[in-house]
Amino acid sequence: MTDSRTRWAWLAGLLLSGVLGAATPTIGSAGEVLRLFGAGASFPAPLYLRWFRDYYLAHTNVRIDYQSIGSGGGIKDMINGRIDFAGSDLPLTIAQKARVPGGATQVPMTAGAIVLIYNLDGVDDLKLSREAVVGILTGRIEAWNDPAIAATNPGAALPDSPISVVARSDVSGTTFHVTRHFSAASADFAQSIGATMTPNWPKVLKERGALIRGRGNDGVAAFVQAIPGSIGYVQYAFGHLTGMKMAALQNRAGNIVAPNQASFHAALAGIGSDPNPNSINDPPGDDSYPIIALSWLVLRQEYDDPAKRQALIDVIRYALGPGQDMCEQLGYIRFAPTAVNYVFDLLKQPEQSE
Numbered sequence: 001m002t003d004s005r006t007r008w009a010w011l012a013g014l015l016l017s018g019v020l021g022a023a024t025p026t027i028g029s030a031g032e033v034l035r036l037f038g039a040g041a042s043f044p045a046p047l048y049l050r051w052f053r054d055y056y057l058a059h060t061n062v063r064i065d066y067q068s069i070g071s072g073g074g075i076k077d078m079i080n081g082r083i084d085f086a087g088s089d090l091p092l093t094i095a096q097k098a099r100v101p102g103g104a105t106q107v108p109m110t111a112g113a114i115v116l117i118y119n120l121d122g123v124d125d126l127k128l129s130r131e132a133v134v135g136i137l138t139g140r141i142e143a144w145n146d147p148a149i150a151a152t153n154p155g156a157a158l159p160d161s162p163i164s165v166v167a168r169s170d171v172s173g174t175t176f177h178v179t180r181h182f183s184a185a186s187a188d189f190a191q192s193i194g195a196t197m198t199p200n201w202p203k204v205l206k207e208r209g210a211l212i213r214g215r216g217n218d219g220v221a222a223f224v225q226a227i228p229g230s231i232g233y234v235q236y237a238f239g240h241l242t243g244m245k246m247a248a249l250q251n252r253a254g255n256i257v258a259p260n261q262a263s264f265h266a267a268l269a270g271i272g273s274d275p276n277p278n279s280i281n282d283p284p285g286d287d288s289y290p291i292i293a294l295s296w297l298v299l300r301q302e303y304d305d306p307a308k309r310q311a312l313i314d315v316i317r318y319a320l321g322p323g324q325d326m327c328e329q330l331g332y333i334r335f336a337p338t339a340v341n342y343v344f345d346l347l348k349q350p351e352q353s354e
Contacts, residue, residue, distance in 0.1 A: 040074020040087030072171020089173020103301035166232030237331030
């Protein structure tokens with residue numbers, strides 16, 4: 001097995017290779033209802049909830065409940081034996097996997113982008129350089145008409161009003177991917193904040209009341225929607241499905257690109273073609289969107305009720321088969337057949353190391 005960084009780059013390249021068309025085995029509809037309980041990352045939650053609902057409509061003897069509590073909460077509940085499966089935006093470490101009762105298998109289930117949503121009247125096409133975003137997140141840029149923002153938005157009616165930053169309050173994989181990207185893009189950000197699921201945001205933001213905390217991607221989106229002058233980071237689906245304004249961001253090539261399926265696929269193409277591990281954190285390519293992430297599903301290798309693992313594997317087959325038709329509609333990136341085969345290979349192996 002290659003190391004995790006190489007695997008991430010390799011898998012991202014696979015996502016581009018085609019459209020999936022696969023048969024889906026089914027579980028019989030007779031007998032008692034089997035209930036599966038999961039929790040974790042909010043990043044994949046809209047897609048998971050649609051997949052699980054549609055699966056139940058076809059298999060009414062299997063009910064799946066998923067609670068969006070953040071990657072950290074899902075990992076904790078999985079280790080403590082409270083749930084049957086977890087969603088996490090980071091693969092579990094070897095030490096974490098060893099603590100999961102019954103052992104753990106983890107598979108990448110979806111890919112998507114992280115965007116900056118904002119609430120600013122009269123500005124519908126905000127463009128942000130790296131300098132501007134880092135300045136906002138570190139608290140150095142306080143007002144919307146700051147020269148660093150104005151430079152990439154000529155003619156925009158930028159107000160002389162304060163910026164509020166909405167960040168996650170929970171242990172968050174989305175936060176990790178955002179901070180990992182800007183740490184790769186900016187030495188200043190790497191030194192002052194760094195790549196982490198639980199950032200210690202700059203004191204200056206807190207002192208002027210410019211830092212607001214939301215639980216989950218949905219919590220961040222709700223605060224941004226409610227607070228004029230605010231900006232926050234969420235998985236693309238949480239901006240796309242609610243019609244919120246999303247900023248175009250400067251990429252590694254120096255171009256400012258809008259978040260959309262074309263720029264997401266360009267990013268994955270760049271990741272897959274660049275052997276540099278940093279390409280995962282900051283994709284190359286003129287048209288690449290700069291913040292792309294994978295999300296993982298963790299299930300046990302052994303359950304007290306073996307039907308649970310069988311049902312979860314069948315759910316995964318459904319999600320990576322007919323369920324792929326929902327990916328782009330909900331703001332995620334469709335897996336290609338080679339990526340799907342990779343997932344099923346992971347499920348066959350007794351244990352994976354990171």
